[in-house]
Structures are given as C-alpha cells and as structure tokens.
Amino acid sequence: MKFPFFIAKRYLFTSKSKNVVNIISYISLFGVAIGTAALVVVLSVFAGLENLILSKYNSFDPHLKITSSVGKTFKISDLDSDLKENNNIEDYSFVLEEKVLIEHEGKKKIAEIKGVDENYHKLVNIDSIIKIGEYFSDKLYRDKNVMVLGSGVSYNLSVDINNMFSQLTITSPNRNSKYIKDKSDLVSSAFTPIGIFSVEPEYDNQYVLIPLNRSQKMLDREGEASSAEINIKNSDNMHHIKTELEQTLGEDFVVKSRLEQHEFLYKLLNSEKLAVYLILVFILIIA
Structure with a gap:
C-alpha cells in the first residue's frame, strides 16, 4: 500500500x-x-x-395484505383459522371495501368505504390519525351506522362533525342487479359522521371508515371480506412469512407485502x- x-x-x-x-x-x-x-x-x-x-x-397500510384471486370477496371462515394458527402474526383484521356515492346536503362524492372489524385499531394507530371527533372502537358504536371520514372527503362534502343531527347517505349498486336502470338497482343507507382522520392526501380524499358489520349488511356480503390486513411480529422476516402464507393458502389467495401494495x-x-x-x-x- x-x-x-x-x-x-x-x-x-x-x-x-x-x-x-x-x-x-x-x-x-x-x-x-x-x-x-x-x-x-x-x-x-x-x-x-x-x-x-x-x-x-405505512401509517395506514398493513405489513401484509391478503385478497382473493378468484373473486371480489371471500368467506372470512375460509381464512380465519389459518391466520389464528400462524405464530408469526401479531394482529390481523378483516376488511370489506367498495366504491360508493356519498351525499350530504346536496353535495356528492365518489369515495371508497372501508368496513373494518374490531381488531383494526390494533393495526393502525387510530389515535394518531383521528384529527376531529372519535373512532368507533367503543361497543356503543359497534352496531350503529357511524362513519369516520377522510379529511378530504369531509371537506368536499362540507361535513360538520359537531352537528349531532348531521347525516350522510351512502349509495351502492344492488348486489343482485347486473345493470343500474333505476333506483331499485341501488341500495342507500344513512350514516352519522363521528370523526375525521388524516393520513396522506391520497387516502384522505378517498376513504371512509365504517364498522365491518354495517358494510356487510349494506353490500349484502354477510360473513365476507375483500381483504385481510396483517401486521407481523418481526417485519424483518416479511418475505419469509409472505412466502409461508402463500404456500399455506394456495392459489385462491394473493399475498402482497407493504411495498407491493404500492408497486408502481x-x-x-x-x-x-x-x-x-x-x-x-x-x-x-x-x-
């Protein structure tokens, strides 16, 4: 040298x-x-x-997300036991998502409802994203038509959380209708806003959170979910656990890592x- x-x-x-x-x-x-x-x-x-x-x-996305490869939704019972038995999983939550029309005092917006179960707050630090009002983790809200709106959705619809009489109408296609010809092909439900969350503009302008059982009832998807969101104990082993789940669940399900959820x-x-x-x-x- x-x-x-x-x-x-x-x-x-x-x-x-x-x-x-x-x-x-x-x-x-x-x-x-x-x-x-x-x-x-x-x-x-x-x-x-x-x-x-x-x-x-990452503040809104799970470590892993499981969806069906053969349809829009799947039976929760087909997946629940496999997730419970996996020791690498810390928490998981079943979610039912659907694009809907939301109306409030003459204003309309296309948004995506995200029906989440009682475990969802374990995956997402709810307290850190709720900016106004509250979340429906309380049992009091479990069977009520309540919603937590993204800040962008709330702004576009001019929603006043402090108005206890404020209600929004969610309209979605009737599951049994192939085409939308008249009002009979649509299903509408009234929801009360109880909170506003803010994560990132893309999510704030797109999502509305409601209890899973309310979304299942409105969409006529009892016992079904569109995805399972998972947080694992050690994120360093994400690739290994993803591969393990793919082998366990087979070809009927698709497992995506946190990065693959935003592949582009x-x-x-x-x-x-x-x-x-x-x-x-x-x-x-x-x-």
Whole structure:
C-alpha cells in the first residue's frame, strides 16, 4: 500500500508544481471528489425521500395484505383459522371495501368505504390519525351506522362533525342487479359522521371508515371480506412469512407485502435512483 501512495505523492507534491501533469492531476482529483460527493448526497436524498413517502403510507397500510384471486370477496371462515394458527402474526383484521356515492346536503362524492372489524385499531394507530371527533372502537358504536371520514372527503362534502343531527347517505349498486336502470338497482343507507382522520392526501380524499358489520349488511356480503390486513411480529422476516402464507393458502389467495401494495410508486422511486446513479457514475468515469 505504501508504494502507490509514494507515487501519488511524487506526482501531486513535486517541487515542479506547475507542470502539466500536476495540473491535470489536481483537476482530475477535484472532479472525482466533487462527483463522488454529489453521488453520495443525491443517493442519500433519494433514500430519505423514499423513506419519507413510504412512511406516510405505512401509517395506514398493513405489513401484509391478503385478497382473493378468484373473486371480489371471500368467506372470512375460509381464512380465519389459518391466520389464528400462524405464530408469526401479531394482529390481523378483516376488511370489506367498495366504491360508493356519498351525499350530504346536496353535495356528492365518489369515495371508497372501508368496513373494518374490531381488531383494526390494533393495526393502525387510530389515535394518531383521528384529527376531529372519535373512532368507533367503543361497543356503543359497534352496531350503529357511524362513519369516520377522510379529511378530504369531509371537506368536499362540507361535513360538520359537531352537528349531532348531521347525516350522510351512502349509495351502492344492488348486489343482485347486473345493470343500474333505476333506483331499485341501488341500495342507500344513512350514516352519522363521528370523526375525521388524516393520513396522506391520497387516502384522505378517498376513504371512509365504517364498522365491518354495517358494510356487510349494506353490500349484502354477510360473513365476507375483500381483504385481510396483517401486521407481523418481526417485519424483518416479511418475505419469509409472505412466502409461508402463500404456500399455506394456495392459489385462491394473493399475498402482497407493504411495498407491493404500492408497486408502481416503489418501481418509480427505484428507477429514479438508478437513473441518477448511472448519470453520476458516467460523470465520474469522464472525470
């Protein structure tokens, strides 16, 4: 190791400091140093940006999400026992989602109701996302038509949580109707808003939380769910547990990791990092 340093010292610190070789060496050294520093800084920024963006989704997304590969919903009884017996799972919740029309005092908005069971608050830190009002974890609300709206949905519909007489109408297609021809092909239910949550604009403008049993009744999906959301004990083993669940559940179910739930965003971030890396490496090679 001493010999290369000796050669470098001879070239960089020779008494003839103004010869051409010396000048070129200093310029090259400066270029490599700047390029390397820029590479480190830019990649660090992108890594931080990725973590920041994904952390916003992580507050609402589970470690793993299971959906049916053969239909829109599945019977909860088909999955419940397998999840209970898995020692790697910390908590899980069954969810029923559906796009609906929500109306309030003449204003309308297409949104997505997310019917969640009594375990949902164990997956999501509800207290940290509820900004106004409360959540329906209390048994008092368990069998009531109550809702917690995303802040964007609430804003678009001008909902006043403090008005105890405020009600919103949720309308969805009748399960038994193939086409919507008149009102008989629609099902409507009145819900009382009790809270507003805020996580990230994409979710705030899209989701409304209601009790699972109310969504099942309204959508005529008794005993069914559209997904199972899971938090595991050790997130470092996510890939292993995902593979294990896929083998246990078979081809009838699809298991997605937290990143796979936002696959496009994840690929986009990685593509940008790769592009920046290649550009800066090219600059270093030239330098």
